[in-house]
Amino acid sequence: MGTALALLTSLAACGGGGFGGFFGGSRNDVPSDQALAARERAAQVAEAELEQERRGNSTIWSIFGNSSDPNTTVEVNKYIWNATLDVLNFLPIESVDPFTGVIVTGYGTPPGGGRAYRATAYIQDTALDARSLKLALQTRGGGPVSRETARAVEDAILTRARQLRVRDSRL
Incomplete structure (x- = not known):
């Protein structure tokens, strides 16, 4: 947002309007086609930067902001x-x-x-x-x-999880 504002401000300063011909033109001069094209390109660049910030794409300046959503939670199956x-x-x-x-x-020894x-253990879903x-x-x-031992432990965990769920549903 700040980059786009600085770009538009510098573009407006270079336009010659209000500075009495500081860059060789007068206040009443009609801008040339080349100047109009340059302004149009600058406006397109500024609009693209604004759109990029709205979409959340990262830039060098995004590391200074906290763009993470504080309402995001990672959920696991209890x-x-x-x-x-x-x-x-x-263990x-x-x-x-x-x-x-x-x-x-x-x-630890069982x-x-x-x-x-x-x-x-990594529980990755609800x-x-x-x-x-x-x-x-x-x-x-x-x-x-x-693999047999690992499978037996996984089965024991899942069986116990189902038992806990059944116990909670009876309450």
Whole structure:
């Protein structure tokens, strides 16, 4: 907006109107076709810049403004979130972020198991659906866990999430 205003102000100053022929013309001179074309191009550029700002395209100046919508929220399924915490309760929690849906745990051994695991869960949707849950398991040695084990943990989380939903619907 400021760029367009500065461009239009400088264009008006160069037009010769009101400055008594500062640039060689007089106040009563009719602008030439070339001057009219230049003014038209400048107006088109200014209009394009204004339209670009209205559409929200970024410019070098957009980093100084807060253009994010404060009403935007990231939503996760509360049943999958709570079920993940319930099923992985034997693992120490390193970080949780309910706004992005990420749960990161440290290494821990499941009850009755001999191998230590670490988990990272990403809940990316509000739907109570298997596609909403992404789970990564890792052994203490850094290796991945077998697909069967990962599938069993995912199934346990989704089953627990459904149980929590059924319990809430009875209230």
